Amino acid sequence: MRKQDITIYDVAREAKVSMATVSRVVNGNTNVRKDTRDRVMKVINRLHYQPNAVAQGLASKRTTTVGLIVPDLTNLYFAELSKGIDDIALLYKYNIIITSIENRLMREDQAIQGLLNKQVDGVIYMSDTLPEEAVEAFKRTDTPVVLAGTKDSHSEFPSVAIDYKKADTEALNLLYNDGRKNLALVLGNPDTVVNVQNRIPAYKKFMSDHNLGEGHIYSNVKDHSDGYNLLSQLDQDGVDGVIVTNDVTAVGILNSAIDAGKKVPEELEIITASATQIASVVRPALTAIRQPLYDIGAVAMRMLTKLMNNEEVPETQIELPYEILKKQSTTNE
Amino acid sequence: MRKQDITIYDVAREAKVSMATVSRVVNGNTNVRKDTRDRVMKVINRLHYQPNAVAQGLASKRTTTVGLIVPDLTNLYFAELSKGIDDIALLYKYNIIITSIENRLMREDQAIQGLLNKQVDGVIYMSDTLPEEAVEAFKRTDTPVVLAGTKDSHSEFPSVAIDYKKADTEALNLLYNDGRKNLALVLGNPDTVVNVQNRIPAYKKFMSDHNLGEGHIYSNVKDHSDGYNLLSQLDQDGVDGVIVTNDVTAVGILNSAIDAGKKVPEELEIITASATQIASVVRPALTAIRQPLYDIGAVAMRMLTKLMNNEEVPETQIELPYEILKKQSTTNE
DNA sequence: CTGAAAGCGCTAACAT
DNA sequence: ATGTTAGCGCTTTCAG
Numbered sequence A, B: 001m002r003k004q005d006i007t008i009y010d011v012a013r014e015a016k017v018s019m020a021t022v023s024r025v026v027n028g029n030t031n032v033r034k035d036t037r038d039r040v041m042k043v044i045n046r047l048h049y050q051p052n053a054v055a056q057g058l059a060s061k062r063t064t065t066v067g068l069i070v071p072d073l074t075n076l077y078f079a080e081l082s083k084g085i086d087d088i089a090l091l092y093k094y095n096i097i098i099t100s101i102e103n104r105l106m107r108e109d110q111a112i113q114g115l116l117n118k119q120v121d122g123v124i125y126m127s128d129t130l131p132e133e134a135v136e137a138f139k140r141t142d143t144p145v146v147l148a149g150t151k152d153s154h155s156e157f158p159s160v161a162i163d164y165k166k167a168d169t170e171a172l173n174l175l176y177n178d179g180r181k182n183l184a185l186v187l188g189n190p191d192t193v194v195n196v197q198n199r200i201p202a203y204k205k206f207m208s209d210h211n212l213g214e215g216h217i218y219s220n221v222k223d224h225s226d227g228y229n230l231l232s233q234l235d236q237d238g239v240d241g242v243i244v245t246n247d248v249t250a251v252g253i254l255n256s257a258i259d260a261g262k263k264v265p266e267e268l269e270i271i272t273a274s275a276t277q278i279a280s281v282v283r284p285a286l287t288a289i290r291q292p293l294y295d296i297g298a299v300a301m302r303m304l305t306k307l308m309n310n311e312e313v314p315e316t317q318i319e320l321p322y323e324i325l326k327k328q329s330t331t332n333e
Numbered sequence C: 001c002t003g004a005a006a007g008c009g010c011t012a013a014c015a016t
Numbered sequence D: 001a002t003g004t005t006a007g008c009g010c011t012t013t014c015a016g
Helices: A008-015 A019-026 A034-047 A053-060 A076-091 A108-117 A132-139 A164-177 A193-209 A224-236 A247-259 A277-281 A293-308 B008-015 B019-026 B034-047 B053-060 B076-091 B108-117 B132-139 B164-177 B193-209 B224-236 B247-259 B277-281 B293-308
Strands: A065-070 A095-100 A122-125 A145-148 A159-161 A183-186 A216-218 A241-244 A269-272 A287-290 A317-319 A323-325 B065-070 B095-100 B122-125 B145-148 B159-161 B183-186 B216-218 B241-244 B269-272 B287-290 B317-319 B323-325
Touching: A008 A019, A008 A034, A019 A034, A053 B053, A065 A076, A065 A108, A065 A293, A076 A095, A076 A277, A076 A293, A076 B076, A076 B095, A095 A108, A095 B076, A108 A132, A122 A293, A145 A293, A159 A293, A164 A183, A164 A193, A164 A241, A164 A269, A164 A287, A164 A323, A183 A193, A183 A224, A183 A247, A216 A224, A224 A247, A224 B277, A241 A247, A247 A269, A247 A277, A247 B277, A277 B247, A277 B277, B008 B019, B008 B034, B019 B034, B065 B076, B065 B108, B065 B293, B076 B095, B076 B277, B076 B293, B095 B108, B108 B132, B122 B293, B145 B293, B159 B293, B164 B183, B164 B193, B164 B241, B164 B269, B164 B287, B164 B323, B183 B193, B183 B224, B183 B247, B216 B224, B224 B247, B241 B247, B247 B269, B247 B277
Parallel strands: A065 A095, A065 A122, A122 A145, A145 A159, A159 A317, A183 A216, A183 A241, A241 A269, A269 A287, B065 B095, B065 B122, B122 B145, B145 B159, B159 B317, B183 B216, B183 B241, B241 B269, B269 B287
Antiparallel strands: A095 B095, A287 A323, B287 B323
């Protein structure tokens, strides 16, 4: 496979020690006399020896590799989560195998099984939907899993996220205080755990608490173009304030309004429930629930390192603080 | 490691065949009688046997894993490239190990070495800079490498990209035909191969061919805020048309202009040299050189699969067609 | 502190 | 068509 294939055996021979000793110095085992350690190190450097991680993995049953399951890399929401994960993984010397499941050729449970076959030491799961087969796949294994930026319906798995209910309620309240009474909620997939258990109930409760009627929930609005096309419906329904879960979708609505000569925020207020770089870069900039995506990823990965080392993890259901960033798509009165 | 650790040996015993035969059916080897194959398959399913990819990798010296080296996952340029890579990798059943090198804790050659230690079957390199140590690291190995969305200075490595010189010249010409004479070039890192060998020479040649003087090249303008702050300099230099390599940077300039009440495109035309989703989502939408990022990634990965199988690859320096997307940041007269 | 030896789970000749 | 037998390169008892 490699041009030069220096093995631990070559080093042992050259340094006149056993492979066991070489293994010890490679792994930083302290039970090696300083001068033998130095001698071995010298040979390692001279021969440019590099341990074969696959062989190490087979022998030690640890691959120092974690698997990431993510719907779509080109969605900045996941990219920013991944960055937090990646930085902490680097810190703890773990490699990352990424499996993208947007492609319909790959189901969630297949993705999980594939990672387990690769003997990853842990998995971070970022998809907003966790099908039953995926739950089963996780339960069949001892490999630890952490959910990042999402939750499962029974809180069976460790997770790092924010309090979506509270955040949405606060956002709705902002619109309400700006005088908006015809509030709408725009969702992508309406069947995700977060939507079913948090966003939709929070919305319904808010509407009923404030006697605002049934309101309007729009589902399956997933990208810029869906958002763009939704505007006419919003107009028709007389919506004057809207929470949009995905910020690219929110930008679609915004651009549609701009192109139609509809004033944002005067005639329509928009809040995106997940701010990525895109939300801050458009004009008018979008008021947003800022989830600490990088931190969510980082904390999730940190928790996973503990789980992989069988360390004590006192709290496995973590909620990080969010922030409501008031920008130009709300009047903020 | 796993709760249930069914090995090929267990299957062999239960199916009353040798492990070799089990291995054969697992790997789709045809030299197995149909009824034994069926019997083995039945046991595999009953026991939920899953091959240990690490052991397979050690024995076969192939890991069906490729390494990706990427500067920054949250840059859509790389995310879109990665998506193309990922889709083709899935098609050919390769897993992907991602190594991000933006973090200063990780040098290019260390990233490469790390991937080689993991015994990846191939590497796709996406960073726009390829330091000498990285070149050396690649040369020390037989593991194939493909550059995606970038080039190396001596065309030593297979690569998939576009003709940057031609594209830039065409973009400059568009500005010129719109009547702009004070043209500028805005770069991130000025020392990348693409900038040094393609963009800067193309710019200089264009300026001199059209007697437009020295022109202005601005370097190290890397993000939205850098772009935002650059506007005053552009004003000072009387620039009326600008090519910006990074589209987030371009948006920074655009937003700065909007906020300063400067009309785009009337007073300043902007073309971004790499269009991601962001370029099309801002208003006015950015005129752009549309690089087929997804395709570049896909073609690079496809080429890598051939290289990994020692197949013939007639052309290793591939240039894909680009497109100039005329949008609202140029007048397009 | 160091070495010998037995695997880790699988593939790949080589036999039969 | 199937079985036998060496490894792949390393870690990890177990002795000493």
